[in-house]
Each structure stands twice: as structure tokens, then as C-alpha cells.
Amino acid sequence: MKEYNPHEVEPRWQKTWEEQGLYQVSEDPSKPKRYVLEMFPYPSGDIHMGHVRNYTIGDVIARYSKMRGFDVLHPMGWDAFGLPAENAAIKNKSHPAKWTYANIETQRASCKRMGFSYDWDRTVIACDPEYYRWGQWIFLKMWERGLVERKDSPVNWCPGCATVLANEQVINGACWRCHGTVEKRDLTQWYLKITDYAQELLDDLDLLPGWPERVKQMQANWIGRSEGAEIDFILCDEQGNTPDDPQEDDVITVFTTRPDTLFGCSFFLLAPEYPGLAGLVQGTAYEQGVHDIIAAAEKVSAVERSQGDHDKQGAFTGRYVENPLNGEKVPVWVADYIVSDYGTGAVMAVPCGDQRDFEFARKYGLPIIPIILPEDDPLYPELAGVEERVRTSVDWERSFEAEGVLVQSGKYTGMRGGKHSPAVDAIIADLSEKGAGRPTVNFRLRDWLISRQRYWGNPIPAIHCEACGLVPVPEADLPVLLPLDLDITKGEVLADHKAFFECACPVCGSPARRETDTMDTFTCSSWYFLRYTDPHNASSAFSPEKANRWMPVDSYIGGIEHAILHLLYSRFFVKVLRDIGVLGFSEPFENLLTQGMVKLNGETMSKSKGNTVAPEDMIATYGADAVRAFILFMAPPDKDLEWEEEGLAGIHRFLNRVWRQVHDLVGRAGDQSLYQGAEGARDEGRLKALAATLLRERHRVVGKVADDFDRNCFNTALAAIMELSNTTGEYLRNVAPDLRQADEKLRAQDLDVAEVLVKLLAPLAPHWAEELWQGLLGNAESVHVQAWPGFDPQLARAEEVELAVQVNGKVKARIMVAVNAEEEAVREAALEAVAAAIEGKAVKKAIVIPGRLVNIVL
RNA sequence: GGGAGCGUGGCGAAAUUGGCAUACGCAGCGGACUUAAAAUCCGCCUCCUUCGGGAUUGAGGGUUCGAGUCCCUCCGCUCCUACCA
Numbered sequence: 018m019k020e021y022n023p024h025e026v027e028p029r030w031q032k033t034w035e036e037q038g039l040y041q042v043s044e045d046p047s048k049p050k051r052y053v054l055e056m057f058p059y060p061s062g063d064i065h066m067g068h069v070r071n072y073t074i075g076d077v078i079a080r081y082s083k084m085r086g087f088d089v090l091h092p093m094g095w096d097a098f099g100l101p102a103e104n105a106a107i108k109n110k111s112h113p114a115k116w117t118y119a120n121i122e123t124q125r126a127s128c129k130r131m132g133f134s135y136d137w138d139r140t141v142i143a144c145d146p147e148y149y150r151w152g153q154w155i156f157l158k159m160w161e162r163g164l165v166e167r168k169d170s171p172v173n174w175c176p177g178c179a180t181v182l183a184n185e186q187v188i189n190g191a192c193w194r195c196h197g198t199v200e201k202r203d204l205t206q207w208y209l210k211i212t213d214y215a216q217e218l219l220d221d222l223d224l225l226p227g228w229p230e231r232v233k234q235m236q237a238n239w240i241g242r243s244e245g246a247e248i249d250f251i252l253c254d255e256q257g258n259t260p261d262d263p264q265e266d267d268v269i270t271v272f273t274t275r276p277d278t279l280f281g282c283s284f285f286l287l288a289p290e291y292p293g294l295a296g297l298v299q300g301t302a303y304e305q306g307v308h309d310i311i312a313a314a315e316k317v318s319a320v321e322r323s324q325g326d327h328d329k330q331g332a333f334t335g336r337y338v339e340n341p342l343n344g345e346k347v348p349v350w351v352a353d354y355i356v357s358d359y360g361t362g363a364v365m366a367v368p369c370g371d372q373r374d375f376e377f378a379r380k381y382g383l384p385i386i387p388i389i390l391p392e393d394d395p396l397y398p399e400l401a402g403v404e405e406r407v408r409t410s411v412d413w414e415r416s417f418e419a420e421g422v423l424v425q426s427g428k429y430t431g432m433r434g435g436k437h438s439p440a441v442d443a444i445i446a447d448l449s450e451k452g453a454g455r456p457t458v459n460f461r462l463r464d465w466l467i468s469r470q471r472y473w474g475n476p477i478p479a480i481h482c483e484a485c486g487l488v489p490v491p492e493a494d495l496p497v498l499l500p501l502d503l504d505i506t507k508g509e510v511l512a513d514h515k516a517f518f519e520c521a522c523p524v525c526g527s528p529a530r531r532e533t534d535t536m537d538t539f540t541c542s543s544w545y546f547l548r549y550t551d552p553h554n555a556s557s558a559f560s561p562e563k564a565n566r567w568m569p570v571d572s573y574i575g576g577i578e579h580a581i582l583h584l585l586y587s588r589f590f591v592k593v594l595r596d597i598g599v600l601g602f603s604e605p606f607e608n609l610l611t612q613g614m615v616k617l618n619g620e621t622m623s624k625s626k627g628n629t630v631a632p633e634d635m636i637a638t639y640g641a642d643a644v645r646a647f648i649l650f651m652a653p654p655d656k657d658l659e660w661e662e663e664g665l666a667g668i669h670r671f672l673n674r675v676w677r678q679v680h681d682l683v684g685r686a687g688d689q690s691l692y693q694g695a696e697g698a699r700d701e702g703r704l705k706a707l708a709a710t711l712l713r714e715r716h717r718v719v720g721k722v723a724d725d726f727d728r729n730c731f732n733t734a735l736a737a738i739m740e741l742s743n744t745t746g747e748y749l750r751n752v753a754p755d756l757r758q759a760d761e762k763l764r765a766q767d768l769d770v771a772e773v774l775v776k777l778l779a780p781l782a783p784h785w786a787e788e789l790w791q792g793l794l795g796n797a798e799s800v801h802v803q804a805w806p807g808f809d810p811q812l813a814r815a816e817e818v819e820l821a822v823q824v825n826g827k828v829k830a831r832i833m834v835a836v837n838a839e840e841e842a843v844r845e846a847a848l849e850a851v852a853a854a855i856e857g858k859a860v861k862k863a864i865v866i867p868g869r870l871v872n873i874v875l
Numbered sequence: 876g877g878g879a880g881c882g883u884g885g886c887g888a889a890a891u892u893g894g895c896a897u898a899c900g901c902a903g904c905g906g907a908c909u910u911a912a913a914a915u916c917c918g919c920c921u922c923c924u925u926c927g928g929g930a931u932u933g934a935g936g937g938u939u940c941g942a943g944u945c946c947c948u949c950c951g952c953u954c955c956u957a958c959c960a
Contacts, residue, residue, distance in 0.1 A: 231955080238877090238956065243960085272959095275960080354958045356959070360959070371960070372876080651887060651888085651901095652888075653888085656888095657953095659886090659887065661902095663901055667901060677915095724891080732888075732899085733891095736888090737899080746916095819895085822895095828895055862940070869895075870941090872894080
């Protein structure tokens with residue numbers, strides 16, 4: 018017998034598979050398709066254990082799917098544009114392209130060493146002009162449809178990365194890449210109008226039962242839909258007089274989800290960044306106070322501002338607005354807890370119903386008018402049914418935010434208030450009639466800021482012409498090539514690179530300037546999964562026919578960190594491409610599997626912490642197959658996985674053991690047999706019983722493993738295979754080898770069990786399986802294109818089963834009964850088995866659960 | 876503050892629809908083989924026990940013939956999100 022040596026077996030089969038093109042997509046329309054995809058990596062150095070886990074999960078699904086008769090698409094590529102390449106290039110005095118492609122080759126080699134079944138002919142590399150030209154094309158199509166906008170607004174600026182960031186890329190006020198503090202700056206930038214799709218992006222989450230609830234919840238929260246009303250307040254003078262003919266400048270609109278509390282509005286708030294704020298106080302006695310708040314808000318970084326409960330600061334502006342519902346004069350304040358980029362940046366403050374307004378009112382001595390009360394409030398008897406305002410203060414500890422009954426609210430008094438309450442509907446209707454308000458839906462989602470002032474990205478295909486304004490690059494001129502002759506180590510930037518930006522206006526032909534901003538790298542990852550379906554298409558981004566055949570992705574596997582950014586953007590791109598008419602579906606990813614982290618001693622592995630385990634070291638010791646199987650065995654895929662080298666050694670032992678068992682089963686173990694000491698039973702009955710048990714286990718486990726793979730439960734699938742191996746060991750140990758081999762039927766069964774063990778492990782340990790399948794069992798064709806072993810549920814069942822007999826829910830005895838025994842007979846047997854325990858007591862009833870237990874109730 | 880999830884042996888975990896809790900593995904302990912060690916193989920391995928049994932899925936309660944699983948209260952942990960009006 019040849020010993021199991023992964024270091025010899027693995028590279029050999031990897032070479033053979035590649036030469037044979039075993040994993041090239043067959044494009045066989047007679048088979049059902051399955052698209053298995055792992056999130057493509059950013060090429061920052063070699064792959065780490067997190068990647069290995071991600072790709073191993075995908076590889077098992079792909080290999081298993083192939084054995085189940087699917088036409089499988091399982092590609093790999095690189096998200097190759099981005100800032101780390103620039104930083105690394107500057108550090109190493111190199112070029113981002115050089116660094117990027119070198120890392121891609123390293124990662125590609127590591128993936129091959131792990132034995133992943135990718136079709137390498139379909140590789141997509143985002144910084145390849147053949148790919149990014151179609152990203153530019155999609156941008157132009159969006160522009161045609163009015164989904165591209167260039168506008169001036171306060172944006173997130175990361176000084177560390179010297180670029181702007183999308184809202185989604187600011188995590189707790191810090192840059193998602195460098196973790197530096199993000200500032201607000203007023204800049205003119207490019208946006209994609211993802212907000213046009215806000216409602217659909219929210220609604221279609223319901224079309225995704227194959228996504229984790231958690232991820233859908235996170236997306237729904239991010240989109241942040243709120244129903245409410247816009248209400249117009251008109252600026253008035255100190256006597257409360259509004260202008261006879263109010264102009265646009267005289268109106269300040271707020272968004273609220275609680276128009277029912279309008280009678281409780283005792284002051285009015287503007288964000289420090291509110292556009293017209295400076296004008297309101299210019300030249301007045303209040304200018305300085307307001308200015309101080311604005312200055313303080315600018316200084317306080319977004320990080321601190323998002324820390325939450327710091328003391329609220331504000332100042333009176335000296336101005337008033339009129340409450341459109343009751344005509345009251347309300348003072349206007351500036352407050353640092355009002356954010357400018359949600360709603361309108363202006364808020365009607367209702368301190369009795371909002372805790373933040375409550376605290377602000379207490380601090381600055383503003384009235385807290387009770388207008389909504391729970392019926393059990395001590396104040397309720399006094400105010401119940403009161404329409405006119407009789408009280409303007411309360412001694413409450415905090416605001417009241419739940420549902421209640423309106424008081425002191427004019428004709429609305431007595432109505433139920435709260436979100437979606439009758440009072441809300443009535444007040445919105447009345448405001449609409451006056452033209453002072455309208456029902457609105459507000460989203461938290463902002464438009465996607467995609468321009469970046471960086472070199473290593475996809476150029477935005479636009480031209481600035483003095484005469485014609487902003488002009489899209491004609492489709493025929495694509496791609497706008499990113500120049501490679503730029504030396505960023507000397508501080509060169511695109512905006513100074515004449516050869517790049519000097520151009521002629523495509524409309525009038527006069528000298529013009531090319532846009533020098535590049536696109537956010539997330540635009541590259543928002544459609545790469547479509548390119549894989551038709552990667553070499555030179556005349557379009559993809560053929561709709563191919564994309565429609567392969568899409569949606571059936572299994573998408575990746576980290577939870579992409580729950581919002583990448584997954585939301587990709588959904589948006591697909592919906593736009595559908596509306597453009599090149600896709601016939603609305604959602605890109607049918608099933609999403611978010612894999613857990615790989616940890617060491619309870620901590621996430623990371624280079625900066627220095628607690629990583631290098632995949633190549635583990636491969637060098639135990640082989641790729643053991644690493645793969647270990648990763649799948651140690652935890653369910655969506656849970657964090659604690660790295661334990663002892664466990665990996667255990668899996669290596671297991672592969673070794675099954676290797677020898679397979680040799681034993683086919684009579685080829687020779688003197689390396691695990692069971693040579695096994696004189697075994699020569700007793701015919703014992704032999705038959707062991708063989709029957711093995712047969713039953715073989716069928717049971719094949720069914721169980723298929724079921725587990727279908728549910729992505731790789732850990733229990735492997736546990737079941739271990740059980741089959743244990744039963745096999747029991748059999749081999751206790752049956753004299755010559756007896757087995759003399760019996761033709763047993764020889765056939767032994768061979769079948771050997772084949773089953775090899776096939777069940779093939780998706781998990783592909784090289785190990787191939788060596789046994791072809792090397793030992795002498796098959797000419799790869800195990801990875803074999804059909805999944807069949808199983809017979811009848812054979813998986815024993816003729817007799819053991820039932821537990823419970824008395825009042827406690828197990829008191831066990832009985833053996835025939836599988837098809839009549840319920841009455843089972844009941845009789847059970848009563849008999851526990852006769853002593855129930856003696857003298859009345860049996861109320863006996864519940865028989867076939868195949869499981871009998872419960873006798875006394 | 877809001878939302879989601881989790882809590883089972885020394886450890887990683889299993890129990891798919893409410894039906895024999897602790898499968899499978901790791902570590903540990905004992906044994907076989909060996910001059911010895913490694914490797915390999917076999918056995919033990921939730922806790923208590925007067926050896927009859929009894930208890931046990933974070934704690935307490937409820938529903939049910941039956942609860943790790945469903946409901947309520949509490950405790951603990953994790954993740955996400957946040958002055959979102």
C-alpha cells in the first residue's frame with residue numbers, strides 16, 4: 018500500500034486537472050445551471066485564512082453541485098483598483114500596476130495550491146482596460162437615464178487618503194480604509210442617484226428568502242424609510258406677523274414623523290450647517306452666539322459628534338416662525354444635535370414627545386407643553402378634554418414617546434396620537450388643504466458619491482468644455498485609458514497630467530479638459546459577477562443571453578463586512594441594468610452565505626496584531642486537503658471559527674485512516690492494514706450482522722451528507738462521514754479478511770463502500786479523493802465529474818428500531834420493535850416493558866411516536 | 876437610545892418539523908504494540924450517587940402527554956446602528 022502523502026499527491030493532481038481543463042465551464046444547456054461565487058479579493062499581499070475559509074466553502078458547493086449534475090460556473094477574479102496599491106507603490110518606489118499584478122500572481126498561485134476548482138479562463142481583473150471600459154459604459158448609460166449628477170454639497174473628506182468618501186465608507190466618523198478622522202468639506206462631486214431606487218431596494222429585500230435576516234435588517238436600516246410629513250413654517254417678526262406674500266426665502270420646511278404633536282412645538286431648530294442660517298442672524302445681536310455654535314460644531318469631529326450623549330449646545334437666532342396649525346409664534350434656535358444631511362436640516366421641536374428636545378428645553382429654559390399623555394398619567398385627569406392651552410410646563414423626568422391621547426390640541430384634542438395614528442392623518446390632511454404641508458416618505462439613504470481624487474481607479478468618462486459644459490465621452494471612444502506613465506512616487510497626479518486631460522470637446526471640437534477624478538472602487542465590484550458570465554466579450558459588457566442564463570448567483574459567499582456597501586451597490590446596479598434592458602431579473606444574489614471570522618485565541622487574525630496563521634505553513638505541514646476539511650469541520654460556515662492546530666492534526670489523522678480503510682476494503686492494504694491483527698469472527702451470523710450494519714450506514718450517511726450539503730452544514734456532513742468510517746472500522750476489525758474476500762456479494766459491497774467514502778469526501782478533500790479514485794481504484798475519469806452516489810432510503814432503515822419508553826415523560830425502558838409494527842402492538846410491548854414501574858397505577862393514555870418513543874401517561 | 880443574535884461537557888460543537896440531550900472531533904486518562912519513544916489500534920471520558928438511581932441545555936415561571944427548541948420575566952455575552960426628528 019502506498020502511504021498517504023499530500024505533498025506528493027496534491028501538486029500532481031493540480032497539474033493534471035489544469036492540463037485537462039477539468040474545471041472549465043461546460044456551458045451545457047441540457048443541464049440545470051448553478052452559479053457559485055465567492056466575493057473577489059483585493060490583491061493586498063497573499064491570501065489569508067479568511068480567504069481560505071471563504072473559497073473552501075465555495076469550492077465545496079461548486080464541486081458538490083457538479084456531482085449533482087449541475088452545469089457549474091465557479092470563477093475567480095480581482096478587485097484590483099484602489100488606494101492600497103498607491104500607498105504600497107509610494108512606499109516601495111514602484112508603480113501601482115506592478116504591485117497589483119505581482120500580488121494577483123501570488124494569490125492565484127495560492128488558490129491553485131489549495132485546489133480550488135476555478136475556471137481560470139474566466140478571470141476578471143478590475144484594472145484591466147478590457148474590464149473597466151465596460152464600467153465606463155455602464156456609467157454613460159446611467160448618465161443617459163439621468164442617474165448621474167454632479168453637484169456641490171458638503172461631503173466627507175478623508176485627509177489621510179486625500180479623497181472624498183461615500184456615506185457608506187464613513188464608519189463612526191472615520192475612514193473605512195485608513196481609520197483617520199473624516200472632515201466635512203463643500204466640494205463639487207459626482208453622484209449616482211441610488212436614492213431613485215430606495216423604495217425598490219427596500220421592497221425587494223422580501224424577494225430574498227435566501228439571505229440572512231441580519232443582513233436584510235442592516236440594509237433596511239441603512240435605507241431608513243420613515244413615513245411622515247413635510248411641514249412649512251413661515252418666518253415672522255417679533256409680533257408674530259408673517260409677510261403678506263411669503264417668498265421662498267421666508268419658508269423653512271421640516272420633516273417629521275409626528276405631525277400629531279404640532280401643538281407641542283415650543284421652539285424650532287436649525288442645524289449649524291443649515292444653508293440660510295448665517296443670513297438669518299447677519300448684523301443682529303444674536304450673530305455672535307449663533308456663530309459660536311457653528312464654529313464649535315465644525316471643530317467637533319464627526320467622531321465625537323456621533324458619540325451620542327454629549328451635552329447639547331444651542332443658541333437663539335432672534336428669529337421666529339409661525340406654527341402653521343395654530344398660528345403661534347415659535348422661537349428659532351440653532352442646535353448642534355440637528356444633522357444637516359437628514360430630512361431638511363430643520364426640526365420642529367416638541368420637548369414633551371422627544372427626549373433630545375426635552376433635554377434641550379430643560380437646559381435653555383424653554384417651555385415643555387404637555388399635548389400627548391398616557392391615560393394613566395397623573396396629569397391626565399386635569400388635562401383630559403382640554404382644548405385650550407392651560408399648561409406650558411411639566412415636572413416630568415423625561416419625555417413621553419409612546420402612543421397616547423392628545424390634550425391642549427384644539428380640535429384634535431381627545432384623538433389618539435402616535436406614529437400612524439388618526440391624529441397624524443387628520444393633521445396632515447388639514448395642512449395639505451392649507452398648502453402648508455404634505456405627506457412624505459423620507460429615506461436615510463443618500464446618493465452615492467462616486468468620484469475620487471485618486472490615480473489608481475477607473476477614469477470617469479466625462480469632458481469639461483467651456484462652451485458645451487459637461488459632456489459625456491462618446492461610447493465609441495471608450496475606454497478612457499488610465500495612463501500608466503505617471504510616477505506617483507514623485508507626487509504626480511492625474512489632474513496635472515496634460516497628456517491625459519488635454520482633449521477636444523466631442524460636441525464642438527474646441528479644446529477641452531478631461532475629467533481627472535476616478536470612480537470609487539465599489540463601482541468595479543458592483544457588476545463583476547455579470548462579466549464572469551461572458552468574460553471575453555469585446556463588443557459589450559456581457560451578452561444579455563449569457564447573463565440571463567447564469568444569473569442570479571445561486572450561492573454567494575463572503576464576509577459580513579459587505580452587508581451594506583457592496584451588496585447594496587450591486588443590487589442597485591442590477592436594477593439599473595434591468596431598466597436599461599440588458600438584464601431580465603431584479604436581484605443579483607439568490608442565496609447569500611456570510612461566513613464567520615477565523616480567530617486565534619479568541620481574537621480576529623490580523624497582520625497588525627501579528628496573530629495570523631499563514632495558510633502556506635499549514636499546507637506545508639498537513640496538506641491542502643486537511644486544511645480544507647478542518648476549516649469546514651470546526652464550525653458551521655456562518656459562525657466564527659477558532660483556529661486550533663490540534664484539530665487540524667486530527668483531520669489529517671482522519672484522512673489517513675480512511676485512506677487505509679479504503680485500501681483494506683478493496684484488499685490492497687497489504688501489511689499496512691490497520692486491521693491485520695483482526696482474526697475476526699469466523700461466525701457467519703456475526704459477519705452478516707456487521708455487513709448489514711455497514712450497508713445500512715452507507716445508505717443513511719449518503720442521504721445525510723447530501724442533505725447537509727444542501728443546507729450548507731459542512732461540519733455535520735463531515736461528522737456523518739466520520740460515522741461511516743467508524744462503522745467501516747468496526748466491520749473491518751471484526752471480520753476475518755479472507756472471509757470477506759471469499760464472498761462475492763461482500764466483495765461488491767466492500768468496493769461500493771470504498772467508492773462511497775471516496776466520493777463523499779471528494780468535494781472536501783479533492784486531491785485525496787482523486788488519488789484513491791484513479792490511483793487505487795483504477796478509474797480513468799476524474800472523481801470530480803462522477804455522479805453523486807445514490808442511496809436507498811429503504812436500505813438506510815434498520816428492520817428493527819429501538820424505542821424509548823417514557824413514563825410521564827421520563828425514559829424508563831427501551832424496547833426493540835419491528836420498523837413496520839402496528840401502533841397497538843408497540844403500545845402493548847411498551848406497557849409490558851415498564852410493567853413494574855407502573856404497577857398499581859392507572860394508565861391514562863400511551864402516546865406512540867413511530868420510530869421514536871412511547872410516552873405512557875399515568 | 877434603537878435593532879439583531881447568542882447562552883448546551885474541560886474545549887470546538889450536534890440535536891433539520893416540539894419526540895431517547897451531549898452525535899462528531901479536540902484535549903485528557905487507562906490499555907495494547909515497542910528495548911524505548913513517536914505513529915497506530917482499543918477502551919473510558921456531563922455531574923452527583925449510599926450503585927437502586929438521581930440531576931442536567933444561563934436563572935425563574937408558563938404552554939404541552941412531552942421543551943435545548945415555543946411564550947413571559949430576569950441575568951450574561953456578541954454584533955450592527957445611532958443625536959435620523
